Amino acid sequence: MNLFLANSLNISIQLLFAVLVIVSLLLLGVVLMQRPKQEGLGAAFGAAITDQAFGARTTDVLKKATVYFGTAFMVLCLVLGMLINRQHVKSSESLLSPEMMKAAAKQEASVPVKTPEELQQEELRRRAAEAEAASSQAPAPAVPEVPVAPETPVVPETPAAPAN
Numbered sequence: 001m002n003l004f005l006a007n008s009l010n011i012s013i014q015l016l017f018a019v020l021v022i023v024s025l026l027l028l029g030v031v032l033m034q035r036p037k038q039e040g041l042g043a044a045f046g047a048a049i050t051d052q053a054f055g056a057r058t059t060d061v062l063k064k065a066t067v068y069f070g071t072a073f074m075v076l077c078l079v080l081g082m083l084i085n086r087q088h089v090k091s092s093e094s095l096l097s098p099e100m101m102k103a104a105a106k107q108e109a110s111v112p113v114k115t116p117e118e119l120q121q122e123e124l125r126r127r128a129a130e131a132e133a134a135s136s137q138a139p140a141p142a143v144p145e146v147p148v149a150p151e152t153p154v155v156p157e158t159p160a161a162p163a164n
Contacts, residue, residue, distance in 0.1 A: 009090070013083050020076045027069035034062045 114122075 009083065009087050013080065013087065016076060016080050016083070020073070020080060023069055023072045023076060027066070027073055030062055030065045030069055034066070035059065
């Protein structure tokens with residue numbers, strides 16, 4: 001029974017979302033067909049086309065359609081929000097079911113909890129093992145550094161220019 005309710009909730013959300021997309025596109029079209037007072041975008045679609053399609057009182061029809069589609073858009077958004085919230089709550093309730101709580105308690109009981117002192121002792125043992133491993137490795141023989149004298153550049157002598 002619970003599975004049926006979950007599936008019907010998913011199906012209704014998907015259907016309402018499809019209707020919302022259609023209403024959004026219709027609202028967009030109705031708003032773009034309206035002729036503004038300055039003949040802006042309405043003139044681009046051809047003012048005579050809307051007069052022929054809807055009659056001389058086109059603005060009244062388009063205003064009413066805008067109100068209806070806008071109202072439908074808002075109602076659909078609110079209903080979808082409530083349904084998605086309900087779906088989210090039901091999915092989180094299933095995670096908090098008594099069976100899941102018992103399984104989580106068993107898992108927690110099986111995992112040993114370490115105190116901070118135990119964690120510090122483990123860290124000290126790990127560091128001691130690293131230090132012992134580093135000291136047991138044979139150090140590479142040191143190569144004595146021989147100082148090298150920097151070479152002085154040889155500058156050829158140029159004859160001095162005769163003074164006049």
